[in-house]
Amino acid sequence: MKKNIKGFTLIETLIVSTFVTGVLVYLFTQFVTLKNGYDRTLRYNTVESIYKALNLDRYLTGIEARTVISEVNKNNLAYADISDCSKFDSSSYCGVLMSSLDVKIAIVTKGDLEGLKAALKNNNPYSEGLYQFVKRDNRVSEDGYKLIVEYNDNTFASVNLSI
């Protein structure tokens, strides 16, 4: 009498189930990573955030250009934090403008971002979101200066200053 060997053993079923579950979990985690990346880039350089940064650029270029240049080049610093406007003669107007634009952090740096990236990598006094934004900005303006802004609604923008 022949033994009926159709079907799967329990061990075979367990192994296949474990393998399929593992693949599904891996695919799901990859998808979540993609989605987080997509959500993150939706906050970078939106039309609104760029125009707000250009507003700040107009003010800095028109009124405080000398102060900005001097601060960035002071003691070979990689950047100048202008968020609190304390460095400017027109600090009162600057404060009102920053409030209207809903600015959280505003940094002026040299067009080559390597100095800023290195400074933030060693010691980052700002949010992780700002550090990631700077890290991912590969647009280099070798001559001149760059303005990097983080807003209170968690969006970011970077523009080349017209100085």
Add this chain to the structure above:
Amino acid sequence: MNNKGFSLVEIMTTFMLVSIILIMLIELLLSLKSIYKEGDLKTTLLINQANIEKQIYDDVFNNPSLSLVSCGENCINITTKSGVKSLQVTDGNVTYDNYSMKIASGSSVGELTFNSYDQTVGTDTITIFEIDLPITNKLIDGDYGIHIVAQKGNLLY
């Protein structure tokens, strides 16, 4: 003895495994569907916001003759370099001059407001203009409305 069929333990174990996999698959499908809907909605709202803000900013940015005047409820007349254009909210649409943006379904539109205030800088006066129209959606966080800031002053040109 008839050895066909499965034992109780085998059936229970298999049933448990299949149930776990099915539950995981269903959860995965539901979350993928929700992620897709949210992403689609967010993209639509952001594109709408970008298009209309660009239209307005092209006129108000670096405009030495800029002024804002109310033309009724949820209506602002904006003086541009080429004349006067109206920004208004009517019946689920936001219109600026000839450009009209349909508000995404399920979105709530706040009140269209504007503000301008003068600031003294040295011997010059600079005016800051603000236009605000909040647009939110119950399915996603954030404000996807119109938020315009413009400056006017001799020192800026």
